[in-house]
Every structure is written in structure tokens, then in C-alpha cells.
Amino acid sequence: MTTPFYVSPQQAMADRAEYARKGIARGRSVVVLQYADGIVFVAENPSRALHKVSEIYDRIAFAAVGKYNEFENLRIGGVRYADLRGYTYDREDVTARGLANVYAQTLGTIFSSAAEKPYEVELIVAEVGEGPEDDQIYRLPHDGSIVDEHGSVAVGGNADQISSYLDQHHRDGLTLAEALKLAVDSLSRDNNGGERSLTAEQLEVAVLDRTRPQKRKFKRVLGRQLSRLLEPEEGAAGSETESSGTEESDG
Template identity: 75%
Template structure:
């Protein structure tokens, strides 16, 4: 009788982590950073139907890179969790930390399961507070680890290079125009040291959690002419109200955290 092939648990976990990491790296990056009035989300995304950034609840937003169908399952689960908890208890009981814990349990269970592959996703869950000191940003990795981030974070693509750039140029108290310019410049950089690309409004997906918004829902997308004016440096454009979107249903048409266009294997194509 032949001896069964043996792989140590440490090696098996390392192989699964490497598999997930390679899938995530093929996606274009998402940048999240704070500014004086809230939290800004910027993603390279040419699709107006498949979003990388989505609203989860009143003050909570979700961003992700990786496989679209896996994003969407997690987004839908997050919306259902938030709706159920807010209805059963109180809307104030729905927090980014609670949602991050739920996602961590789900991702950790899938990652350690022998019967299925790990999710090829990396998530960001953010909540805007009454002041900038109350803002919360959590990054979740495929193995279910949760990292409490401060000020700025990037996932997918050239995350290390973009993260270093943001760390050097992001500062507290930036206006929306300043934060947007830093985020776009970071996404446009060539990691090999070449000339930066020029990213147009049509290539970007931008949203904010705006603490100054009088509505209970603090999430809004920055679209069209308003985005173009912000990119040109027009500070007054930050006060323009973006068109209200209907709340993103848990089981309606997809408005979840998706890539610009998915490849044949369901993974985002690599960036330029």
C-alpha cells in the first residue's frame, strides 16, 4: 500500500494565501483616504454599472478588489446583516467594526476549509464618524485577518507602490480636491518609474462618506461634471449635490463592489 502524499498544514496555508494574493494582484487598485469632511473612495473603473465601491448602511461603505462574484456575495451578506441588525435593535448598532468581524469570520472559515478554494478578494469597510478622530477604516485579507487602518489604505494591483506614495503625500485636514488629486496621482503612477498615466473622469469611480451631509445616509457618488470640476481643482464643486441613488438592495440588480471588466475566469484584468 502506497503512502499518502503529505503536505504540512503550514505549507497548505501558505499555498492558499499565495493563490489568493495572485488573484487579487490582477485587479486594478482601490484607494481609500480621509479628508477634512469624511472619507474618499477612488477606484480605476471604466464601468458605470459594475461598481467597486458601494453603500452598505447609513454611514458605512464597502470597497473591494478581486473576483466579482465573490465581491457580490459578500456585499449582499453585509447589506442583509446591516438591515437585520438595524431593524432588530437600533440603527446606531450597525457599525463598521461589527461588519468587519462578520466578514472576517466568513473569510476565515472559507480560507481554512479543505473543500473549497479561498476567496480571491481583499475588502475595505469604512465608517464616517462625527469627527475625523471617529472615522474607522478596516482592511480584510482573504484569510480573514482584519487590519485597523489610519488615514489611507490601498488594495489590489500595485498596492505597495501606491501605498508608499500615499503615505508620503497624504496629510490630515486635506480638502476633497486635495485628497482626490493625491489619490488620482497615486493610481496613475508607473510602478516601474515611467511616466504617469493620465486618468480621465470616465476611467474613475469616486464616492465619499460625507459627514457634513444633512441626510442620514452619508454615502454619495461623485459623478460626471462634478467629478471633472473637482479634478480641475474647483473647490466649489465639492458642495454640489450628487443625484440621489436608491438604496442598494441586498438581492436586487448588482451594484456591488466589482471590477471594471472581468476576464474569462471572472477576475479583473491587470491594470495598464
């Protein structure tokens, strides 16, 4: 009988992590920013059917990069967890922190299991609070760790370069138009230091807007509304009329 090929546990985990990171890096990036009235999600995504950004619950949204079928399964599981917890206890008991813990356990279990490949996904779970100081943004890498983010965060693609740009230019109190422009500028930068041109048709944009009177704070920014926000001359005006030309997500 032949002797099985031996790989140290450390090397095996390093190989799994490298496999997952390469899969995530092949995807287009997603940027999440805090602005004065909430949190904005901007993804480079020309598809209008396969969303990278979705609603989870009243004040909570989800963004992901990587393999669509894998993060879609996680999204669906998160919606079921939130609905069940809100129904069993109270809607206020559904929090981004609790959801992030559930995702961390799932990703961590899959990553450490030798029976299946690690998920090639990186997630962001965000919750808008009563004020900017109450906002919560959590980033969950492929291995199930949780990173508490503040201000801005980028995942997928050349996330390191985008995050560095955001750290230098993001500030508190941005309007929606200013935050959207900053997000698009960061996504437009390529690995060689040049810039690409991104149009409204290439972007998926959604917000958690704390000023909305209803419980559900999530809404997508689409069509003419998004085009107005992307135009420098009319961006400020578009921010003032953001309630028009938008569509609510069904999750």
C-alpha cells in the first residue's frame, strides 16, 4: 500500500485561503460608504438581474463579491434568519452584528472543512442607525473572520488600491451625490494608475437611508435619478430629490 501524500495543516489552510482569494479577486469590486443620511452601496455590475447588493431586513443590507451562486445562497439564508428572528422575538432583535456572526460561523465551518472547497466570496453586512455614529458595517472574508469597518470599505477586484484611495478622500458628512462620486472615482481607477469611465448602466447603486419614514430603509437608485447624481453639475440637485426616480427592493 502506498503512503498518502502528506501536507501540513498550515500549508493546507494557506492553499485554501489562496484559492479563495484568487476567486474573489477575479470579481468586480463593491464599495460601501457612509454619508450624512445613511450608507451607500456601489457595485460595478452591468447585470440588472443578478444583484450584488440586496436588502436583508428593515435597516440591514448585504453586499458580496465572488461566485454568485455561493453568495446568493448566503443571502437567502440571511433573509430567512432575519425573518424568523424578527417573527419569534422582535424586529429590533434583528441586527447586523447578529447576522454577521451567523455568516462568520457558516463561512468558518466551510473554510475549515476538508470535505468541501472554501467559498469564493467576501461579504459586507451593514446596518443604518439613528445617526452616523450608530451605523454598523462588517466585512466578512472567505475564512469567516469579522472586520468592523468605519467610513468606507471595498471588496473584490483591486480592493486594496480602492480602499487606499477611499481612506485618503472619504470624510464625514458627505452628501449622497458626493459619496457616489467618490465611490465611482475609486472604482474607475485601474491597477496601472489610470482611470476608466463608468456609466450609470455599468453600476448597481443602493442606499440605506435613515431619513425614510417607513421601517424599511433600503432602496435602489436607478435610471434618471442615478444619472442626475452622476452628473457633476446636477448632482447636488439630484441629492435633494432622491426620493423620486427610485425603486424599493423586495430583498
